[in-house]
Amino acid sequence: MAELRKTPIEGLIEIFPRIFPDNRGYFFESYREDWLKSLGIEENWVQDNQSFSQKGTVRGLHFQRTPHAQAKLVRVISGKVLDVAVDLRKDSPTFGKHFSTILDDQNFNLFYVPKGFAHGFAVIEDAIFAYKCSNFYNKESEGGILWNDPMLGIDWGVSSPIISEKDKYWPTLEEFKNQTGGL
Numbered sequence: 001m002a003e004l005r006k007t008p009i010e011g012l013i014e015i016f017p018r019i020f021p022d023n024r025g026y027f028f029e030s031y032r033e034d035w036l037k038s039l040g041i042e043e044n045w046v047q048d049n050q051s052f053s054q055k056g057t058v059r060g061l062h063f064q065r066t067p068h069a070q071a072k073l074v075r076v077i078s079g080k081v082l083d084v085a086v087d088l089r090k091d092s093p094t095f096g097k098h099f100s101t102i103l104d105d106q107n108f109n110l111f112y113v114p115k116g117f118a119h120g121f122a123v124i125e126d127a128i129f130a131y132k133c134s135n136f137y138n139k140e141s142e143g144g145i146l147w148n149d150p151m152l153g154i155d156w157g158v159s160s161p162i163i164s165e166k167d168k169y170w171p172t173l174e175e176f177k178n179q180t181g182g183l
């Protein structure tokens with residue numbers, strides 16, 4: 001069985017699978033339905049995504065608005081990233097707070113990000129990133145928070161990242177809160 005770790009932000013879960021190295025290489029279970037179920041969390045995963053990003057990339061901070069909001073179960077197949085989730089849940093006591101964790105191809109740890117969070121990552125070593133989503137992609141419902149908003153206080157470990165045009169112009173946390181109140 002994997003080791004499941006709660007985080008200081010309610011709902012965010014880290015999962016460390018048991019890895020079996022041998023003279024051929026390694027084996028590990030990369031997904032089990034009973035991991036989250038053991039914590040009373042039930043998700044209907046409907047879409048798998050995969051992206052490759054070179055070192056120095058930042059992707060995020062993104063979310064999809066209701067009714068297209070997505071929970072995500074993210075991991076690294078190869079490489080190393082700093083993965084970040086920002087709590088945007090309306091009335092959450094940790095609204096605007098973030099939790100970050102290293103995902104890599106040594107621990108093969110996974111990170112569960114429920115609906116209501118913005119998600120992104122910075123690439124420490126070229127990375128193949130793979131994740132499950134609990135709702136289909138819906139471009140029209142996509143939103144974001146500016147990755148380097150000083151109010152977030154995220155130490156990404158990169159100062160001038162490789163980033164998409166779209167990710168340069170998301171609102172700050174304050175602007176998002178004033179516009180929407182939260183997710």
Ligand SMILES: Cc1cn([C@H]2C[C@H](O)[C@@H](COP(=O)(O)OP(=O)(O)O[C@H]3O[C@H](C)C(=O)[C@H](O)[C@H]3O)O2)c(=O)[nH]c1=O
Pocket residue numbers: 049051059060062063119120121136137164
């Ligand atoms: C997310 C997504 C994108 N696309 C298409 C749309 C674009 O033509 C192209 C690249 O999309 P984008 O630049 O939004 O990709 P990312 O910047 O990696 O977006 C993701 O970044 C952060 C880390 C997230 O958590 C989200 O899953 C997602 O927003 O793939 C699809 O066809 N389906 C999809 O589910």
